[in-house]
Amino acid sequence: MNRRNPFRGAVTLDGPSGTGKSSVARGVAVALDAAYLDTGAMYRAATVAVLDAGADPEDAAAVERIVAGARIEVGTEAGTERVEVDGVDVAVRIRSAEVTRAVSAVSAVPAVRRRLVDQQRALVAGAEAVVVEGRDIGTVVLPDATLKIYLTAAPEVRAQRRAGQLGITDAAAIDDLAADLRRRDEYDSSRADSPLRPAADAVVVDSSDLTQQDVVDHIVALAQAPLMTGDRT
Numbered sequence: 001m002n003r004r005n006p007f008r009g010a011v012t013l014d015g016p017s018g019t020g021k022s023s024v025a026r027g028v029a030v031a032l033d034a035a036y037l038d039t040g041a042m043y044r045a046a047t048v049a050v051l052d053a054g055a056d057p058e059d060a061a062a063v064e065r066i067v068a069g070a071r072i073e074v075g076t077e078a079g080t081e082r083v084e085v086d087g088v089d090v091a092v093r094i095r096s097a098e099v100t101r102a103v104s105a106v107s108a109v110p111a112v113r114r115r116l117v118d119q120q121r122a123l124v125a126g127a128e129a130v131v132v133e134g135r136d137i138g139t140v141v142l143p144d145a146t147l148k149i150y151l152t153a154a155p156e157v158r159a160q161r162r163a164g165q166l167g168i169t170d171a172a173a174i175d176d177l178a179a180d181l182r183r184r185d186e187y188d189s190s191r192a193d194s195p196l197r198p199a200a201d202a203v204v205v206d207s208s209d210l211t212q213q214d215v216v217d218h219i220v221a222l223a224q225a226p227l228m229t230g231d232r233t
Helices: 021-032 039-052 060-069 097-107 110-124 137-141 155-166 171-190 212-223
Strands: 009-014 035-038 072-074 083-085 129-134 147-152 203-206
Touching (some): 009 021, 021 212, 035 039, 035 110, 039 060, 039 072, 039 129, 060 097, 060 110, 072 110, 097 171, 110 129, 129 137, 137 147, 147 212, 155 171, 203 212
Parallel strands (some): 009 129, 035 129
Antiparallel strands (some): 072 083
């Protein structure tokens, strides 16, 4: 962290699935000595609750009822991932294919979004510095954030990265991943409540040809610029 220009405020990091938001956001939070919140993990945790209840993720009424009764807890330390549903650790399970297939439908339910947005705002309230990543942070959750980033990448690049994380090498399977990413982009961008889109004042960063560290360094530089830190000297 640059001690001469310490960052104070909120960095929002939005964008579609598979762009590396979580890894980048954690890296930025560490570099800025900031708190960190993965809001996507909260929606995935809510999805776990819905699936465990045996409900159809497309049944909005059932989803609303189940999530309202679930205790979803996440940590705010960049170096530790804590995600629990009713006291059970689900940090690994939320990344499963089953949850990934269902999370868009669950997160599209307005009552679920309202409940989790309130929880997200409560978690970051009072933090001197915080990095929050998700899909509607700069547009809905923290519209007055200090710095807004919209991270994107080509679906094919995102599919290759996701395949690497999952240990998938089959070309057809990677093509399927790319198709799934496109479908989710369309679903999330066209939903009525809090659609996926860049905030009007967001800095759009295309990571297709950048390394993770390149993206982290770029965002940290933006956050530590005099305009962001209040250091006009």
